[in-house]
Amino acid sequence: VILGSGVRLVGHVHLGKNVVIGADTVIHPMTVIYDECRIGARGIIHGGVVIGSDGFGFAPDFSTTSKEWVKIPQTGRVIIGDDVELGASSTVDRGAMSDTIIGNGCKFDNQVQIGHNAKVGDHTVMAGCSGVAGSTELGPMCVIGGYSNFSGHLQIAERTTVSGGTSITKSIKEPGQHFTGVFPFIPHPRWEKNAAIIRGLDKIRQQIKELMNTKKPHNE
Numbered sequence: 001v002i003l004g005s006g007v008r009l010v011g012h013v014h015l016g017k018n019v020v021i022g023a024d025t026v027i028h029p030m031t032v033i034y035d036e037c038r039i040g041a042r043g044i045i046h047g048g049v050v051i052g053s054d055g056f057g058f059a060p061d062f063s064t065t066s067k068e069w070v071k072i073p074q075t076g077r078v079i080i081g082d083d084v085e086l087g088a089s090s091t092v093d094r095g096a097m098s099d100t101i102i103g104n105g106c107k108f109d110n111q112v113q114i115g116h117n118a119k120v121g122d123h124t125v126m127a128g129c130s131g132v133a134g135s136t137e138l139g140p141m142c143v144i145g146g147y148s149n150f151s152g153h154l155q156i157a158e159r160t161t162v163s164g165g166t167s168i169t170k171s172i173k174e175p176g177q178h179f180t181g182v183f184p185f186i187p188h189p190r191w192e193k194n195a196a197i198i199r200g201l202d203k204i205r206q207q208i209k210e211l212m213n214t215k216k217p218h219n220e
Contacts, residue, residue, distance in 0.1 A: 004041060016052065022082065034094060040082035040104065048089040052078045055093040055100075055116020055134060072096060074116060081105070087112060087128065096134075103140065121158060139175065163188065 001015050004023030009015075013027045016034045021027070022041030031045050034052030039045070057072035076095020081104035086092070090112040092100055100114060103122035113131035114120065120132065121140030130144050133152035138144070142156060145164030150156065155171040162168060163180035172179070178188035186194075 028088075034078075037078040037080075037094070039080045040084065042083050043080065044085040046086060046088040046090075046110070049086050050091045051080070051086075052094045053091060055096055057096050057116060057134075076100065076117065078102070081122070084108075090114075093118075093134075109146065115152065127164065161188075163191075 001018070002020045004021060004025070006024040007021050008026045010027065011029045013029065014032045016037070018036050019033050019038075021039045022043065024041055025039055025043040025045070027033075027045045028047040030047050031049045032051070032053075033039070037052040039051070045051075054074040057074055058069040059072055061068055061070045074094050074096050076097055077099045078092050078094050079099050080092070080102045083105045084102055085107045087108050087110035089110055090108050092102060092114040093116045094100060095117045098117050100116055101119045102114070103120055103124065105123040106120055107125045109126060109128035109130075111129045112126050115132055115134035115136070117135040118132045119137040121138055121142065123140055124138050124142040124144070126144040127146035129147045131149045132138065133150055135152050136150045136154040136156070138150070138156045139158030139160065141159045143161045145162055145166065147164055148162045148166045148168070150168045154168065155173065156168070157172050157175040157177070159176040160172050161178040163178070165182070166180055166185050167182045168179065168185055179185045180188045180191040
């Protein structure tokens with residue numbers, strides 16, 4: 001293990017083999033950092049964070065009567081840049097073959113999940129309970145709302161903003177856009193218009209009902 005000058009391990013911190021931590025980084029209690037992981041300088045790692053645990057990698061083996069799932073060895077690392085803050089109980093999984101990478105200046109809220117082989121660009125911020133599935137790449141300067149999630153193997157352009165609770169299921173190629181919604185997610189201004197329409201549906205329904213009643217033939 002290599003610790004830079006001024007590193008603080010507050011207490012009950014586990015460091016695996018060959019871990020490297022840059023200068024002036026603070027690691028709070030109950031943090032676990034697995035073998036071979038790298039953390040840059042001036043970071044803040046809050047309590048209960050797990051860095052370098054195995055990614056969720058399994059392959060089906062249905063050749064036997066038991067039809068079981070076989071674990072795929074996760075041989076990559078986690079590489080975290082300088083000036084990164086990870087909120088309490090967040091998890092960054094190690095890569096399957098390539099590394100999981102968190103760029104410089106990233107800020108994560110509590111309970112953020114980063115899957116294996118994912119890459120998060122410099123200065124991206126992620127609010128609580130958001131998650132990135134394996135092999136997805138977020139560009140720099142993205143803003144990710146709480147409880148939002150990204151499917152695996154996506155490419156997300158720089159400066160993308162994602163509203164809280166949004167599910168991103170396909171790549172976003174144009175930078176600087178704002179998305180909201182679940183199925184499907186859409187540009188935020190369009191979502192606002194649709195939301196306004198939904199709020200007015202009850203009134204529209206009543207107007208249609210009254211219009212239909214006025215056109216009904218009257219029995220003499």
